[in-house]
Amino acid sequence: MTLFSQAFRRVGSAKVDPVLVALWISLILLALIWITPFVFIVFTALKSNATVMGASAFMPPTELAFENFAAAWRRGNFSTTAFNGVVITVIKVPLGLFISAMAAYALAKVPMRMNKALFALFLFGTMLPFQVMLAPIFRQVNAFGLINTYPGIILPYLAFGIPYQVFILYGFFSAVPKELSEAARIDGASHFTIFRRIFLPISLPVLSALLILDFVATWNEFAMALVILQDPKMWTLPLGLMSFQSQFSSDYGELNAAIIMTVLPAALVYLMFQRYFVAGLTSGAVKE
């Protein structure tokens, strides 16, 4: 019970605080409610359709129907949608971070006449909801002839990801002491060199936090993909799941297997890189 020997006590007190114990119990109960959907999904994914319809929803599966996963993978075209998701994410996320970092460096460290106005323009973009203007985004991508192509989805993803990343990185770069870059400037280094040699390396922790955050956001994005990727061959996982849901909604086991396969990559990434999530979310949003 070493875990509990220090817990439940207020700072500077040796007595167990009953209020904290009650609080803890209610937290555990709420957490149980919170994970119930996951348990239900996993149970159903491992049941055959006959079991789903015959037995109670809370019974754990007796004969594990792993074939649901193989069947859902095939019927849901997961090899296509997963491949598209990987291509789009692997190109968009690093590219977006790189150009955002360049822009943030320029705004924070290069004296320019338009600095303030340009920063305000990017700041405005952090609050611009693209779900509101799906049709004009479609029109614009269509004008470039890029509907149903990788660049067609990557470019708007970049456009709506840049403002937030610029904002976070701008805050980070602004806090870097002047001496660091000015010494290099006096030695004759260009801004390109300073950015690449000094600022990019020191911002690696922030960049990795943003990378993880952006990976999950890009992997999960639905609305924009819905209007731009209309050809099933170009679909990403969320689009595939949506179509699976409407076509095979009564194949309960397979539907739930499809949900798990869609959700798993992002969930694993989160479980592995938890602490970066908090860092990425809060590095710019909540500071003193």
Next chain:
Amino acid sequence: MPQASQSARPERQGYVLLAPALIVYLLFAVYPMIDVIRMSFSSWNGLSPEARFVGLANYRAIVTQDPVFWGALRNTIWWTALAVILPNLISFGLALALNQNIPGKSSLRVVFYLPVIIASIAVATIWKWMYDPFFGLFNNLLMQMGLDGWILDWLGDRKVALWSVFVAHVWQSVGFSMVLFLAGLQGVSATLVEAARIDGAGRWGVFRYVTLPALKPTMMVVFVLSLINSLKAFDIVYGMTGGGPAQSTQMLAMWAYTQSMQLGVFGRGAAVSVVLLLITLVIVLPYIRWMFRREEMAR
């Protein structure tokens, strides 16, 4: 090297570094916003080469002829008002609790945050299955508890469908604000809390006079972010009900999409978008000014 070019060159380098991000942002985010405003004054079916200028006709149409617009507006307002209050109260409570000296804090945090990183469309699919009238979790549960009278077609009944979707939204969004609140709580000065205790402040006193004031900036951030998140509610509604039954869960963002992309009346869809954009801007502009000032002061 002449003096003039030396002062001009760094600035040019700055613009070169800035250009890729700025161009992509202007072309695919700022231009569509301008385009949607222009489109809202035109008539276009998505096929004809030219859009026709029609003045305020689209706005007049959505306000007077469109049977769905007012319902969608009402749903959006209700949804937003509740989404700003309810999940955030839970998040705040969770953050306060998880900031205490109790065991298993990090596992609990993972449990509450996990729904946040799941694709909204998957959340929609999960909950649609739980609401399944015959084999879903809820009706199974009610049946086992002998509450057969409470059994409902959660997503098929016009009176409850919107709130069924909202419950799924709460489940998904609580973790996000919780993390922001937790980060805010890290910033509450421990010495100040200690000092208040020594001065005889109880649990409530510390909370009221130390913790709460220190969390003001965090609350502002949470408020605005959840406001914007709920104004643009799209995926979860699309995935769970598609706006039905009988348009009872329709929201402005999705109605704009439906009109333009599915019914082919781009002008009216654009007018709905502009209404929603205006609502967003009215809320967001003061906030952006506040953020801008803070950045300025930080420099």
